[in-house]
Amino acid sequence: MSKVIIGVDLGGTFVKTAIVSTEKKIIAKASRPSDADGGPKAVMDAMEASVRDLLAENGLTMDNVLAAGFGAPGPMNWQTGIVYSPPNLPGWKDVPLAADMSKRLGVPCYVDNDANVACYGEFWMGAGHGAESVVVFTLGTGVGGGVVVFGQLLRGIDGTAAELGHIKVMRDGRMCGCGSKGCLEAYASVTGMVRTAEEKWAEAETALKAMTGGDTEMLDGKIIYEAAVAGDAYAQWVFDETATWIGLGAASMVNMLNPERIILCGGMIAAGDMLFDKVREVVKANAFEVPVKRCQILPAGLGGDSGVIGCAGCALARWQEDNR
Amino acid sequence: MSKVIIGVDLGGTFVKTAIVSTEKKIIAKASRPSDADGGPKAVMDAMEASVRDLLAENGLTMDNVLAAGFGAPGPMNWQTGIVYSPPNLPGWKDVPLAADMSKRLGVPCYVDNDANVACYGEFWMGAGHGAESVVVFTLGTGVGGGVVVFGQLLRGIDGTAAELGHIKVMRDGRMCGCGSKGCLEAYASVTGMVRTAEEKWAEAETALKAMTGGDTEMLDGKIIYEAAVAGDAYAQWVFDETATWIGLGAASMVNMLNPERIILCGGMIAAGDMLFDKVREVVKANAFEVPVKRCQILPAGLGGDSGVIGCAGCALARWQEDNR
Numbered sequence: 001m002s003k004v005i006i007g008v009d010l011g012g013t014f015v016k017t018a019i020v021s022t023e024k025k026i027i028a029k030a031s032r033p034s035d036a037d038g039g040p041k042a043v044m045d046a047m048e049a050s051v052r053d054l055l056a057e058n059g060l061t062m063d064n065v066l067a068a069g070f071g072a073p074g075p076m077n078w079q080t081g082i083v084y085s086p087p088n089l090p091g092w093k094d095v096p097l098a099a100d101m102s103k104r105l106g107v108p109c110y111v112d113n114d115a116n117v118a119c120y121g122e123f124w125m126g127a128g129h130g131a132e133s134v135v136v137f138t139l140g141t142g143v144g145g146g147v148v149v150f151g152q153l154l155r156g157i158d159g160t161a162a163e164l165g166h167i168k169v170m171r172d173g174r175m176c177g178c179g180s181k182g183c184l185e186a187y188a189s190v191t192g193m194v195r196t197a198e199e200k201w202a203e204a205e206t207a208l209k210a211m212t213g214g215d216t217e218m219l220d221g222k223i224i225y226e227a228a229v230a231g232d233a234y235a236q237w238v239f240d241e242t243a244t245w246i247g248l249g250a251a252s253m254v255n256m257l258n259p260e261r262i263i264l265c266g267g268m269i270a271a272g273d274m275l276f277d278k279v280r281e282v283v284k285a286n287a288f289e290v291p292v293k294r295c296q297i298l299p300a301g302l303g304g305d306s307g308v309i310g311c312a313g314c315a316l317a318r319w320q321e322d323n324r
Numbered sequence: 325m326s327k328v329i330i331g332v333d334l335g336g337t338f339v340k341t342a343i344v345s346t347e348k349k350i351i352a353k354a355s356r357p358s359d360a361d362g363g364p365k366a367v368m369d370a371m372e373a374s375v376r377d378l379l380a381e382n383g384l385t386m387d388n389v390l391a392a393g394f395g396a397p398g399p400m401n402w403q404t405g406i407v408y409s410p411p412n413l414p415g416w417k418d419v420p421l422a423a424d425m426s427k428r429l430g431v432p433c434y435v436d437n438d439a440n441v442a443c444y445g446e447f448w449m450g451a452g453h454g455a456e457s458v459v460v461f462t463l464g465t466g467v468g469g470g471v472v473v474f475g476q477l478l479r480g481i482d483g484t485a486a487e488l489g490h491i492k493v494m495r496d497g498r499m500c501g502c503g504s505k506g507c508l509e510a511y512a513s514v515t516g517m518v519r520t521a522e523e524k525w526a527e528a529e530t531a532l533k534a535m536t537g538g539d540t541e542m543l544d545g546k547i548i549y550e551a552a553v554a555g556d557a558y559a560q561w562v563f564d565e566t567a568t569w570i571g572l573g574a575a576s577m578v579n580m581l582n583p584e585r586i587i588l589c590g591g592m593i594a595a596g597d598m599l600f601d602k603v604r605e606v607v608k609a610n611a612f613e614v615p616v617k618r619c620q621i622l623p624a625g626l627g628g629d630s631g632v633i634g635c636a637g638c639a640l641a642r643w644q645e646d647n648r
Contacts, residue, residue, distance in 0.1 A: 133480065170494060257485050287490070290482050291484045
């Protein structure tokens with residue numbers, strides 16, 4: 001049997017694990033709590049157990065494993081595999097994740113940031129398959145990004161590249177969590193969508209008020225989406241605004257990278273055409289004709305598994321790079 | 325003697341020509357009118373004569389030439405070497421520039437767009453030398469751009485990439501020549517600077533009014549710069565605004581590409597510290613700490629010759645690619 005690669009996507013709540021063959025076949029997937037409250041050791045215990053259990057369940061051992069890739073929240077150093085202090089991993093400080101997991105598992109381990117692995121997953125086996133250049137926006141609490149050009153992840157000289165949520169889309173615009181103003185993330189994330197809903201809340205006539213008991217703290221992407229689908233004009237406006245901002249960010253990427261695909265990931269893409277029609281319309285109105293015609297704007301092909309599959313894909317690519 | 329490469333940078337007014345050795349030594353440079361009013365044949369005659377004259381003056385013949393690279397205004401197809409219909413080259417329509425010049429000169433000829441060759445020139449022998457990733461903004465009537473990542477020009481799938489003047493920096497902002505709103509070019513170009521000066525012109529107390537006889541048609545970058553240097557507060561504000569927009573565009577590039585260098589080209593860079601101090605300040609305030617620390621923001625190292633030197637550099641790189 002040919003070798004397999006392990007992907008492990010580490011989030012604040014769950015650890016997702018996948019076994020993928022070098023021929024790009026997904027052999028098995030699993031998910032378990034990440035035990036993040038227990039600190040780095042508990043999380044690494046959970047990851048190791050998840051890998052060993054999933055292998056055993058599929059009649060495999062570590063001898064079958066070529067390499068393992070880990071996706072983690074930044075900031076980090078992807079080359080040394082050291083994870084600094086991600087906000088949603090309490091107790092983590094300069095954890096040598098790649099080295100520690102290599103010691104535990106006995107195979108080469110690689111670490112990449114979570115948006116980059118999601119991008120690589122889509123490029124490798126998802127909606128970006130077959131393309132040489134892919135841009136991924138991960139739309140969630142924040143806006144993450146990944147870029148593949150020349151068939152490889154664009155990581156930048158320090159590994160901090162592709163922060164697509166922090167391109168400036170509005171001079172003197174909304175304050176962003178990063179400390180500057182007018183970032184795409186402040187508008188195009190789910191958090192940004194809620195902020196848009198709050199903006200004209202006082203004078204708005206909207207079913208959202210009944211749905212939330214008038215409490216904007218209760219607003220989230222799902223409620224806004226449901227109200228919009230039910231025909232609420234204010235919720236539709238909020239949703240369209242958000243899609244417009246995503247479209248403006250995507251238009252900049254079209255003009256800047258002339259990519260073959262732009263792929264949207266995250267819960268928001270469940271909105272389907274309501275989101276994608278508007279994004280495509282805004283891109284068409286704001287970018288050059290030739291690259292607009294070329295660029296497909298698509299939902300993630302791997303759904304919520306872009307990250308974990310991408311972990312395996314990145315590990316394979318990096319192992320091949322190390323061993324050529 | 326080792327072979328030489330010819331660079332020819334074609335503009336609406338002048339043709340610049342350079343001879344560069346494969347060891348990156350600039351052997352000779354020249355400039356002559358491009359005879360653009362005469363249409364494609366007259367321009368190609370001028371380019372051919374310029375190449376042959378410059379070689380002869382330096383004791384060289386076409387036998388010494390490995391390849392020739394041409395920089396031209398877009399739109400174009402860099403792979404086929406066909407130039408479509410650039411606004412400032414009257415009478416040009418789908419001109420097979422690379423094929424025609426190859427026939428005239430008897431050596432492999434390559435065509436690239438003018439902002440890309442400027443970027444490559446800076447990467448190859450200018451302020452970007454030694455870096456693997458370089459972003460160039462060409463600040464003139466418009467804002468052009470070039471990007472080198474992984475040591476090569478980022479052209480995109482159709483060759484339209486790196487249109488840095490057309491990233492969106494302001495939702496519903498100024499109308500741009502490209503037909504959409506809020507592009508960087510509408511603010512950060514010399515034309516954009518003049519528009520900024522016009523914006524509060526009526527109520528402004530400024531020496532610019534005496535300098536222009538009150539006619540905003542007389543405003544240009546040089547007059548605004550001179551008034552600013554002379555201490556005119558309005559002109560200083562206009563200049564700072566322009567530098568702020570450039571800085572916001574550069575900050576987006578820092579967050580997105582984590583490049584080693586950002587290089588500004590064009591007449592505006594003559595303003596020196598007055599421009600660069602503000603641009604660096606805005607980048608620092610608007611981008612992440614690690615990539616900001618890494619990225620040097622520099623004036624073009626080749627001055628006005630980035631393009632013509634880059635033409636030779638691109639030709640060499642493409643010839644090597646074709647012959648490896």
